[in-house]
Amino acid sequence: MIGIIDYQAGNLTSVARALRYLGMPCRVSDDPNVLKKANRIIFPGVGAAGEAMANLRQKQLDLWIPEWVGEGKPVLGICLGTQVIFEYSEENDTKCLGIIPGAVKRFPNNLQEDCMPLKIPHMGWNHVAFQNDHPVFRDITDEAQFYFVHSYYPAPTDDRLVIGWTDYGQLFCSALARRNLVAVQFHPEKSGRPGLQILANFCRWGGEDAE
Amino acid sequence: MLSKRIIPCLDVRDGKLTKGIKFKGNIDIGDPVEAAREYYEQGADEIVFYDITASSDERDIMIDVVTRVAETIFIPFSVGGGIRTVEDMRRVILAGAEKISINSEAVKNPPLISEGAKAFGSQCVVLGMDVKKVEASVKTPSGYEMVIHGGRVFTGVDALWWAKEAENLGAGEICLNSIDADGTQDGYEITLTHLISTNVNIPVIASGGAGKPEHLRDVLTRGTADAALIASMVHYRHYTISEIKKYLQGSGIRTRMTW
Numbered sequence: 001m002i003g004i005i006d007y008q009a010g011n012l013t014s015v016a017r018a019l020r021y022l023g024m025p026c027r028v029s030d031d032p033n034v035l036k037k038a039n040r041i042i043f044p045g046v047g048a049a050g051e052a053m054a055n056l057r058q059k060q061l062d063l064w065i066p067e068w069v070g071e072g073k074p075v076l077g078i079c080l081g082t083q084v085i086f087e088y089s090e091e092n093d094t095k096c097l098g099i100i101p102g103a104v105k106r107f108p109n110n111l112q113e114d115c116m117p118l119k120i121p122h123m124g125w126n127h128v129a130f131q132n133d134h135p136v137f138r139d140i141t142d143e144a145q146f147y148f149v150h151s152y153y154p155a156p157t158d159d160r161l162v163i164g165w166t167d168y169g170q171l172f173c174s175a176l177a178r179r180n181l182v183a184v185q186f187h188p189e190k191s192g193r194p195g196l197q198i199l200a201n202f203c204r205w206g207g208e209d210a211e
Numbered sequence: 212m213l214s215k216r217i218i219p220c221l222d223v224r225d226g227k228l229t230k231g232i233k234f235k236g237n238i239d240i241g242d243p244v245e246a247a248r249e250y251y252e253q254g255a256d257e258i259v260f261y262d263i264t265a266s267s268d269e270r271d272i273m274i275d276v277v278t279r280v281a282e283t284i285f286i287p288f289s290v291g292g293g294i295r296t297v298e299d300m301r302r303v304i305l306a307g308a309e310k311i312s313i314n315s316e317a318v319k320n321p322p323l324i325s326e327g328a329k330a331f332g333s334q335c336v337v338l339g340m341d342v343k344k345v346e347a348s349v350k351t352p353s354g355y356e357m358v359i360h361g362g363r364v365f366t367g368v369d370a371l372w373w374a375k376e377a378e379n380l381g382a383g384e385i386c387l388n389s390i391d392a393d394g395t396q397d398g399y400e401i402t403l404t405h406l407i408s409t410n411v412n413i414p415v416i417a418s419g420g421a422g423k424p425e426h427l428r429d430v431l432t433r434g435t436a437d438a439a440l441i442a443s444m445v446h447y448r449h450y451t452i453s454e455i456k457k458y459l460q461g462s463g464i465r466t467r468m469t470w
Contacts (some may be wrong), residue, residue: 014307017281047332109412113212119412119437121334123384125214125256125467143469145214147287149334167212190287190309192251192470 002026002203003038005065007055009045009080018189018196024203032064040074040203041065043081044189046149049104050092052084066099069181074207076136077183082176083154085183091152100178102156111169118169121151128164128174128186135208136182136201137163137175144194146186148174154185180207214465215431216256216438217452218416219445221246223292224263226272233448244279250445251284253452254470258284259312259386259440262292274306281307289337291386297326304331312386314339315359318366318373321380328381337416338382342370342403343390355403362390370403371410378411385411386440388418396422396443404434416440424450424458431464 002019006012006028019026019042026042029035043065045052056062065085069075077085084096089104096104111118125145130137153172156162164175164184174185182202188195222229227241232249240246247258260280262273270293277290290303291312300311311331317324317338327336341362347354355370374385387407389400399420408415417436421427427439444450456466 013305014281014309017307018285021282021285046334116435117412118213119414121383121413122213123334123414124216124437126212141469145467145469190285192286194469196285 001038002040002042003035004028004042004044005035005061005081006030007045007052007059007061009047009052009055012044015042015044015078015189018199019203022196022200022203024199030059030061032060036064036068038073040076041068042076042078042202043085044078045080045084047080048091049080049083049089049094049096049152052080053094053096056084056097062097065097069099072180072207074202074205075181076202077181078189079150079185079187082183082185083152085181086154086156089152099181100156100161100176100183101158102154104152105155106152107168107170113169121149122153122168123149125191126166126168126174126186128166130175131163131165134163134177134182135205136177136198138201139197140194146174146184146188146191146195148186150185154183177209179209212465214256214467215436215459216416217254217427217455217459217466218257218259218438218440219250219255219452220259220261220418220440220442222261222263222442223273223276225269226276229263230446232446243276244283247280247288248283250452251286253445254456254467255286255452256467257286257438258288260288260290260292260308262290264293274302277303277306277308291337291339295320296323297330300327300331300335304335310335310337310384312337312339314341317377318357318359318368321376324377324380324382328383333381333383333413336382337384337386338374338377339386339388340370340374340407341388341390342400344400344403353406355406358390362393371406374407374411378413382413384414384416386416386418387436388440389420392420393418394443395420398422398426399430399434399436399439401429401434404430404436408435408437414438422449424455427455428459428462428464431459432462
């Protein structure tokens with residue numbers, strides 16, 4: 001069973017619907033006792049970092065999530081779920097889970113491309129340049145695009161954790177991996193077939209590192 | 212680099228498409244879920260549903276449509292029409308829509324925008340704007356006025372002022388419909404689109420007037436729109452979405468070509 005962490009952060013049912021479409025049994029829950037029985041975990045979410053951390057603390061999920069990552073369970077972070085695994089987010093000046101060294105930063109207001117100002121949030125479809133052949137991103141073509149909607153982006157201290165870069169006036173980390181943890185800034189559940197492929201790959205992945 | 216989005220718009224009444232849509236083999240389809248599936252497979256980047264059901268008793272039918280769409284397509288979609296309260300928004304979002312759009316109701320009750328943004332995040336709240344060209348005046352200095360109830364009622368509200376005000380209130384995106392261009396298939400209102408898009412820092416979807424791929428090219432370049440809404444040109448099978456995208460790609464506009 002795949003556990004989907006519910007912490008009152010947006011519409012979590014879309015991830016569950018995508019998994020059901022793929023024929024993968026899953027359960028959306030905010031109860032650590034239910035989630036710890038899952039053999040893999042998805043940590044989704046949209047919304048603001050401050051409220052997300054408050055909700056996680058209230059359910060003691062801030063203690064459980066690092067434990068599940070530590071014990072080797074495959075874990076997939078999505079969007080806000082990806083952001084709160086870092087040490088700190090500039091959004092609401094929030095101390096986060098600290099699983100991955102680094103911070104989450106706001107896109108600067110003066111981003112430009114071809115002399116045209118870029119809007120914030122970064123909303124819509126964009127490319128991800130994958131850096132290696134990670135099992136979760138297998139069979140994704142270079143032409144594939146993914147659906148993004150965010151104003152803050154993850155900036156890991158160690159660039160070697162980055163496995164996908166995206167260009168929005170500047171390059172930012174849109175996918176990262178460390179051992180059994182994979183985290184993406186885009187929404188695979190809303191990214192058509194390439195997104196479903198990533199979810200299917202994750203559901204089959206044993207948690208091992210890339211080559 | 213971000214792609215420009217191509218978004219088909221489906222009008223739904225009592226759970227059925229209001230205009231039949233021609234599909235493969237020229238079959239007329241009235242089921243919004245099947246239409247959504249078809250456009251998803253043609254490469255739509257997002258889909259907009261507009262519920263024009265008159266009676267509120269029939270709203271549950273739309274919730275059922277939203278639920279079935281969410282089980283069928285895996286791209287974002289929004290639902291507008293008949294949303295008057297945060298509770299209305301919640302039902303649609305929980306049924307699986309990514310975004311809700313509010314139009315006349317937002318003009319009459321602006322705090323609805325901030326209440327929606329606070330409850331679900333700005334990215335969920337699309338402001339629909341129906342706009343008509345008017346004489347520039349003290350009340351409407353931009354020369355564009357907000358109209359509501361399908362363009363029948365003038366509000367005295369300046370369109371440019373309202374776009375900025377809605378952004379401040381927390382709207383995450385604007386769907387900008389020119390009542391003058393709507394239904395003509397003669398092209399989008401480029402001047403209006405450029406005016407609004409360059410004066411707000413949230414994405415603008417241009418709407419009204421699309422008849423040919425060249426119209427999309429113009430509004431996405433000269434009009435600086437972030438996305439283009441289309442209806443008749445695909446509903447009547449004059450073009451497929453992938454044909455439109457190929458044309459745009461050939462014109463140097465970034466679009467999503469793999470799906």
